[in-house]
Each structure stands twice: as structure tokens, then as C-alpha cells.
Amino acid sequence: MSKLVQPPKGTKDFLPEEMILRRRVIETIRECFALYGFVEIDSPVFEYFELLSRKCGSEVEKEIYVFEDKAKRKLGLRFEFTSPLGRYYATNAEKLTKPFKRYIIGKVYRYENTQAGRYREFYQADADIIGSYSMNVESELIDLAVFTLEKLGMGNYEIVINNRKILDGIINAAGIDESKKDAALRALDKTAKIGEAGVIKEFLENGITEENYRLFMRIIDLDSGNERTDNAKKLSILKERLIRELKDESVKQRAVEGIDELSSIIESGRKAVAADAEIIKFDPLLVRGLGYYTGPIFEIKSKDVAIGSFAAGGRYDNLVELYGARPEGACGISFGVERIIDIITQKNADVLQSVSSPVKIYIVYLTGKEKPFAYKTAKILRSKGISAEICVSSEPSIGKEIKYADKKKIEYVAIIGEREAAEQKLTLKNLKTREERLLAAEDLFEFLR
RNA sequence: GUGGAUGUAGCUCAGCUGGUAGAGCCCCGGAUUGUGACUCCGGUGGUCGCAGGUUCAAAACCUGUCAUCCACCCCA
Numbered sequence: 453m454s455k456l457v458q459p460p461k462g463t464k465d466f467l468p469e470e471m472i473l474r475r476r477v478i479e480t481i482r483e484c485f486a487l488y489g490f491v492e493i494d495s496p497v498f499e500y501f502e503l504l505s506r507k508c509g510s511e512v513e514k515e516i517y518v519f520e521d522k523a524k525r526k527l528g529l530r531f532e533f534t535s536p537l538g539r540y541y542a543t544n545a546e547k548l549t550k551p552f553k554r555y556i557i558g559k560v561y562r563y564e565n566t567q568a569g570r571y572r573e574f575y576q577a578d579a580d581i582i583g584s585y586s587m588n589v590e591s592e593l594i595d596l597a598v599f600t601l602e603k604l605g606m607g608n609y610e611i612v613i614n615n616r617k618i619l620d621g622i623i624n625a626a627g628i629d630e631s632k633k634d635a636a637l638r639a640l641d642k643t644a645k646i647g648e649a650g651v652i653k654e655f656l657e658n659g660i661t662e663e664n665y666r667l668f669m670r671i672i673d674l675d676s677g678n679e680r681t682d683n684a685k686k687l688s689i690l691k692e693r694l695i696r697e698l699k700d701e702s703v704k705q706r707a708v709e710g711i712d713e714l715s716s717i718i719e720s721g722r723k724a725v726a727a728d729a730e731i732i733k734f735d736p737l738l739v740r741g742l743g744y745y746t747g748p749i750f751e752i753k754s755k756d757v758a759i760g761s762f763a764a765g766g767r768y769d770n771l772v773e774l775y776g777a778r779p780e781g782a783c784g785i786s787f788g789v790e791r792i793i794d795i796i797t798q799k800n801a802d803v804l805q806s807v808s809s810p811v812k813i814y815i816v817y818l819t820g821k822e823k824p825f826a827y828k829t830a831k832i833l834r835s836k837g838i839s840a841e842i843c844v845s846s847e848p849s850i851g852k853e854i855k856y857a858d859k860k861k862i863e864y865v866a867i868i869g870e871r872e873a874a875e876q877k878l879t880l881k882n883l884k885t886r887e888e889r890l891l892a893a894e895d896l897f898e899f900l901r
Numbered sequence: 902g903u904g905g906a907u908g909u910a911g912c913u914c915a916g917c918u919g920g921u922a923g924a925g926c927c928c929c930g931g932a933u934u935g936u937g938a939c940u941c942c943g944g945u946g947g948u949c950g951c952a953g954g955u956u957c958a959a960a961a962c963c964u965g966u967c968a969u970c971c972a973c974c975c976c977a
Contacts, residue, residue, distance in 0.1 A: 562975095567969095570977085791977055
């Protein structure tokens with residue numbers, strides 16, 4: 453294929469069959485957000501570059517699509533919804549009902565190398581609450597996620613949580629200098645991937661000692677004996693340890709606060725999702741982006757498909773202040789629509805095959821004479837909410853039209869020929885069972901309903 | 902941005918140490934002029950990702966480039 457007829461790197465075309473599933477996933481998410489009382493908003497796909505890049509770190513900044521408009525304004529495409537939300541809130545704060553619970557579903561753009569599950573243009577579905585410091589917000593968002601994933605049929609997944617305040621405490625207790633915190637966290641985040649030796653290597657490269665690493669790991673070694681320790685137990689062990697180890701009072705206070713926050717989230721999580729309490733897992737090695745998170749952070753990943761996390765979020769209490777609004781608590785969660793679809797299709801390869809057309813019936817009339825009757829019938833069905841497609845060929849062959857309907861996965865075909873039109877009836881054929889029956893037009897609606 | 906693998910028909914792929922392309926599925930037509938998934942027959946479709954180079958001759962070898970996948974980086 454010539455390069456001129458390919459979609460640009462990291463983007464793709466969606467075929468009609470793919471769109472059916474895509475639409476269903478997006479609609480499901482939208483409905484769930486609405487059921488929880490979030491209101492929908494929209495904001496521009498591009499913003500001033502300076503606004504997007506504010507406090508996002510150079511790593512992320514490199515991923516922003518930047519361009520100049522004709523008046524030389526420097527603009528960028530949104531790479532997620534959080535910074536646009538900060539701006540949106542700051543510009544409209546006086547008009548918004550607080551706490552402001554909003555959702556937004558749309559395309560975002562990241563200039564990064566592509567891979568399976570990583571695109572340059574993709575959909576995110578984002579729900580945030582601004583205006584509360586309560587941990588009830590985190591609980592609500594996690595509950596929303598569980599509810600939504602259930603509706604989507606996502607099956608086996610786990611919600612991993614941690615807290616920036618705790619991480620800061622452990623870093624301090626491990627004797628790692630504040631200036632080296634980011635490097636340390638970045639290395640620690642990769643533990644599962646590169647192993648102990650890899651992390652130590654990265655530590656040394658960044659001027660952090662192996663001793664620091666050992667200390668850190670000793671503090672977060674929370675499994676007593678062989679038995680699997682539950683979240684609450686882990687948190688309480690960690691809490692005692694940090695109280696004992698931390699010398700700096702303010703650091704200690706913050707770390708303890710962080711632990712209490714997670715305990716509260718996990719506790720209400722257990723109540724809300726009772727049987728599934730196991731899906732929430734405290735992991736002191738979860739770090740996430742180094743940008744604006746200030747409190748609890750979480751990530752949701754599939755246990756069946758290795759595609760990275762498909763949803764993530766956390767608290768970023770400094771966000772709206774960054775854009776000039778009065779300080780407010782803020783916390784949000786974002787779903788990666790493509791990744792969710794990838795997981796659904798990989799787990800169940802034939803969902804794409806099994807999706808059926810939103811069109812219920814295909815109407816074929818054989819000669820021009822039956823046309824008025826056919827159109828009238830179609831119109832009645834549509835006005836009653838039954839989707840009906842009508843054949844546009846001027847010389848239809850029944851075989852071809854049935855084949856067409858079958859390929860489009862339409863359930864029924866109505867055939868109107870001379871015989872039928874004479875009695876104001878039509879032949880209704882079920883394409884799956886191949887059954888046919890002669891029906892009066894007015895009985896059609898009852899039958900299809 | 903770095904390293905590796907791959908790129909042949911709409912799809913999945915074959916094509917030997919260089920001699921300008923094949924199969925299956927799909928699609929179209931017919932057997933079957935008011936009935937689709939099976940069967941049979943026939944047919945369309947490819948400047949071998951793109952651009953250079955080596956050669957009498959390149960899908961194959963070399964270089965560049967674009968895209969996809971994988972590992973980094975980072976992340977939905």
C-alpha cells in the first residue's frame with residue numbers, strides 16, 4: 453500500500469463492524485457515569501501549549517503534539533483530560549455546581565512510539581470530582597469503576613492502589629534524598645519488570661546506594677510468614693514501621709495520613725463490592741506518572757490480557773490552583789477505551805462476529821409498483837422505533853438482497869412483490885431460522901416488537 | 902528518541918542459491934429470472950510497502966524511507 457493511502461502512524465480506521473462494539477463500549481461507560489450523577493462536558497481538542505505543559509514534566513511534554521496557528525499562537529493537542537479540566541474549572545468555577553462531578557469522553561493525542569495497545573490517537577473516558585478532600589471521592593470512583601467494568605463484562609482484573617504520601621514517607625525512611633526521589637520511584641516502579649538487580653543498577657546510576665534500596669525493600673516487606681497478608685494488615689504493619697522509623701514529624705504525619713486514607717478507601721471498598729474485595733490490592737511499589745498526583749493513586753489492569761493498565765487515576769489536590777482557581781480537592785479516573793476493547797476482543801475472539809446489526813429488518817420490493825407500500829411500511833416501523841432499511845436497487849434480485857441483509861447481520865427480510873402487495877401483506881423471512889410467514893403490514897410491528 | 906523483527910491479492914500466507922508471481926478464503930458471474938450460509942463451473946483482482954542502487958535480469962542482494970509488531974522510555 454502506498455504511504456499516501458495509509459492512515460498516519462498510530463491512528464486507524466474503524467470498520468462498520470468494529471464500530472458497533474466500539475459504540476456499545478463507549479455508550480456503556482457513558483451510561484454508567486451518568487448513573488452515578490456525573491455530568492457531561494466538552495472542551496477543545498487543542499489548548500494553549502503552555503497550559504498543557506504546565507507541571508507535566510519533560511517526559512510528557514515530549515509527547516504533546518505542538519503546532520502554531522496562523523497568528524503564531526503555540527497550541528497543542530490534549531494528551532489527557534486532567535490539565536484541560538483544570539483550565540475548564542478555573543475559567544468556569546463560578547458557574548459550576550460544587551462538588552463538580554463531570555465526565556468527558558473523547559479523543560486524546562500522544563506523540564509516542566506505537567505498540568499493541570498504544571496509539572497516537574485514542575479515546576479516553578474520564579470522570580473526575582473537584583471540590584472535595586474526602587476519601588469518599590476515591591471510594592466513589594472505585595465503585596464507579598467496578599460497576600462500569602461489570603457492565604462491560606471485563607472479567608478478571610485488579611485494582612492496585614497506593615498513596616503518594618506513603619511513598620514520600622518510605623523514601624525518606626530509606627534515607628533517599630528528596631532530590632533523587634523521582635529517579636528512585638521510577639526505578640522502583642519497574643521492580644516487577646527488571647527485578648531487584650535491575651533496580652539496584654538504576655539506583656547506582658542515579659547516585660542512590662544499594663543500602664537505600666535494601667532499606668526501602670525492608671520497609672515494604674509486609675508479608676508475615678508465608679500466608680498472604682490482607683490489605684488492612686499490611687497497612688497497619690507499614691504504619692507502625694513508619695511511625696517508628698520516621699524522624700521528621702511532618703513527613704511522619706503525612707505518611708500516616710496517607711495510610712489512613714488508603715485504609716478508609718479499602719474499608720469502604722470492601723463494603724461496597726463485598727465479595728470482590730480481593731480485587732483491590734495495596735501495592736507500595738505502584739508509582740504512576742510523576743506529574744501532579746498528591747494522594748491516593750490507582751491503576752486497573754486485566755489479569756487475562758497483558759496490555760498494561762486500562763484505567764488509572766488518583767488525587768491531585770494542587771490541580772485547579774495551578775490554573776488560578778481557589779485550591780480545591782480533586783480526584784479522577786480515566787478509562788482507555790481502545791485497551792478495554794482490545795481486552796474484550798482478545799478474551800472473546802468472536803464478539804466481533806457475534807455482534808448483530810442495529811437494523812432489525814430489511815425491506816425489499818421487487819418492482820416499482822410496490823414501492824409506495826414498501827416505503828409506507830418502513831416509515832411506520834421507524835416511527836415505532838424499529839430500525840428498518842429499505843433496498844435501494846431499482847432492479848433487485850431476491851437472492852442478492854437476502855445475501856446483503858445476511859452480510860449486514862440483519863435479522864429479518866421483508867419481501868414485497870406483486871403477490872404480497874395485492875393483499876397489502878408482506879413475506880417476512882427470519883434469516884437465522886429461514887422461516888417465512890405472510891403477514892399483514894399492521895401485524896408486522898406486533899411481531900417484531 | 903534507542904535497539905530488534907516483519908512488510909507479496911480485500912484477508913491468511915507460499916514463492917529454493919536472483920530469471921519480472923501463486924494457493925486458500927473473500928469478491929463477481931453462471932448452474933438456479935421470487936429466496937442467502939452447502940456443492941459445481943467460470944472470472945476479476947498485485948508497478949511484491951515506497952524510493953534509489955548492484956545486475957543482462959531483483960519480490961529475493963545493498964542503502965534509504967514509511968508502516969506494523971516486540972523490547973526500552975513512558976503510558977490509557
